[in-house]
Amino acid sequence: MTDGGSSVPRRQLGRYLRAAREQAGISLEMAARELEVSRATMYRIEGGGTAVRKADVVAMCTHYGVPAEMTTALVALAAETKAKGWWHAYGDAIPSWFELYVGLEAAASRLRHWEPASLPGLLQTREYAEELLRSNPAMPPTEVGRLVEVRVERRNILGRRSPPPPRLEVILDEVVLRRQCSAMAAQLAHLQDRIGDGSAVVRVVPIRAAGLSYALTGGGFVILDFPTNGIRTAEPTTVYSESLTGALYLDKPAEVAAYAKVWQALEGLALDPPRSADLIAAIRRET
Numbered sequence: 001m002t003d004g005g006s007s008v009p010r011r012q013l014g015r016y017l018r019a020a021r022e023q024a025g026i027s028l029e030m031a032a033r034e035l036e037v038s039r040a041t042m043y044r045i046e047g048g049g050t051a052v053r054k055a056d057v058v059a060m061c062t063h064y065g066v067p068a069e070m071t072t073a074l075v076a077l078a079a080e081t082k083a084k085g086w087w088h089a090y091g092d093a094i095p096s097w098f099e100l101y102v103g104l105e106a107a108a109s110r111l112r113h114w115e116p117a118s119l120p121g122l123l124q125t126r127e128y129a130e131e132l133l134r135s136n137p138a139m140p141p142t143e144v145g146r147l148v149e150v151r152v153e154r155r156n157i158l159g160r161r162s163p164p165p166p167r168l169e170v171i172l173d174e175v176v177l178r179r180q181c182s183a184m185a186a187q188l189a190h191l192q193d194r195i196g197d198g199s200a201v202v203r204v205v206p207i208r209a210a211g212l213s214y215a216l217t218g219g220g221f222v223i224l225d226f227p228t229n230g231i232r233t234a235e236p237t238t239v240y241s242e243s244l245t246g247a248l249y250l251d252k253p254a255e256v257a258a259y260a261k262v263w264q265a266l267e268g269l270a271l272d273p274p275r276s277a278d279l280i281a282a283i284r285r286e287t
Helices: 007-023 028-035 039-046 054-064 068-080 086-093 096-107 126-134 141-159 174-178 184-196 253-269 273-286
Strands: 110-115 167-173 200-205 221-225 238-242 247-250
Touching: 007 039, 007 054, 007 068, 007 096, 028 039, 028 054, 054 068, 086 141, 096 141, 096 221, 096 238, 096 247, 110 253, 126 141, 126 184, 167 174, 167 253, 174 200, 174 273, 184 200, 184 273, 200 253, 200 273, 221 253, 238 253, 247 253
Parallel strands: 110 167, 167 200
Antiparallel strands: 110 221, 221 238, 238 247
């Protein structure tokens, strides 16, 4: 698992096609009618949510008046959108809206994860992940095992050698660490191991010291930064925010800036890494 599979090429192609359409002064609805596809399909293509056939890229480029040389480059990029990442082996067990995230996570150079409800997937033990998934009444029991394997597989990016692993920075609510479950003792030990080997920088927002803050009123999110080296333009910093039935991928500068301010506020509320490690150790002793 060394790259983002098809996720990064899909996003890059989508941005190029959206820019070409907008430069041509063609609305999304007009383009959809001309290409005989639904508006939702056009939205997914431009958002990087689906692979794109070469013939469709040629049709779009022709309709938008894209020069031949650029069309050739986009057709080549379209071929990469069909590349299979490791997660494709799990088929329908991974929702389509999360599949994109798995690829982006694998391609990121830095991950900033705020989690007020549970341990982040990259830091979960197999047992914790299974207990958490089984608590979901909408989760078919037959799918739990495969989804646990996905979470275990995702953790491999933290120990990879090439490309370098992403820098994982996590801020947790202390409540997450004190929530009672049968897997928590082993989970806390695993968390300490990941802190100790440098796989993650973990900070904890203490219950007693936090007080009221707007930064604590929203749900969890991840800010993903991407490498700047290479031939192509770097992926834009992206915010991932998940709900029960879908997710948001936000990469407009104003959107990213809003979440960056929340992250900064959370840093101000959280203990520094050494004191956070001490608190985790104390909670583990109490467990």
